[in-house]
Amino acid sequence: MRFLFRVLLLLVAASGAIAFGALSAERVTRSFHGFVPIDTGTWRAYPGLATSAADPYARAHLARSGKLPIADTEGIEFTATRDTQGDLLRAACDYYVVGNLPANRLWTFRVAPIDSAATRDVWNETVANSRLHARTGQNDVSLYVGQTPAGINWYPLDASDVQAVMFIMTFYDSAVATTASFTDLEMPVIERLRCADG
């Protein structure tokens, strides 16, 4: 009887451990993108994500997302989920993205839904890229994105079925990805102008 009790206790402990371990792994890999990102303002990037240099958590998150990342020699991708004031980016709002950019040969800017239940098509639209962008300086950006038309470099945000969005800015052939110095990195600020729902 005592033996049976011990076995039962061990079984309970083992199943509890497995359940707790697996659940925590599931929770962590859903939102945690990995260690040692580059944080600059509201923007965040994970150099080395495509290679074996990525940490196990970054690789696990990547495996779940199904995303094919670009390698460092190709470029580097920055994402932002909040504006410079710290509020979540929303499809119902208008934003002004302005400022200097890290060294790059070309860049692209796109908006993606954070909610995976949103229509997949949103992934297939680039908002802006350096070829189509009217420049003011050598290596800077000044673009409006949102529902309200606004002058030069305005890009309509057609994401009526999504709430929270993220901005993805990718720099191709960028020294940022291949050098270890991220200290002087400049990224544009994201200003919220107005929101359709107040």
Next chain:
Amino acid sequence: MARLFYLFVVIAVGAVVAHLSVIILLPVTAPATAARQLESVLSISASSPLDLSAQQRSGAIELRLDPAFRTIGCQFDVSDAPFRVSGSGRVDFWSISILDPLGVSIFSANDRIAPTTGIDLTVLSRSQLRVYRQSPDPRLQNSIIVTTEETTGFAIIRLFEPDESWRSLIDAFVGSTACGSLEEFGLAPREEVVDPSG
């Protein structure tokens, strides 16, 4: 009391082990990793690359590729012969990434790094590299040589397509791109070409 503490320790240690196991195994076991998605649409026997951007637009794959790029891909197997990919044309930017079977980038380059304007890259296994070093093939002198520990993998090429007007140029580049074993390129392994006894 001691037993309760013992139980707690067993659960805690077990949970950590289970958690780490899930994290480490996810890149292999997750149902829709980038590598699995690539496997589902690519074929080793194909002699021309597949348009992954079109596959993404149709919803067959969800790799979150940058829509400002035409992304094409090939699958390779170097167990019998080296693999080569080549293509040329006028594009603003191209980059290539060689992935291992799990989708981890083992090599990447862009058009500034390559010795020629087009793409010319050969993937060899370690033993094939030894043969190649003993008698380098002059026809491969401009080819980027990449060695792989694994026998299979993927080659992913990204071509910048800023807008519709670039479509014909990109189409021409994609049309000129071929991938396959060296034999398929009419390049038989060197040691078979030069027979010292004959």
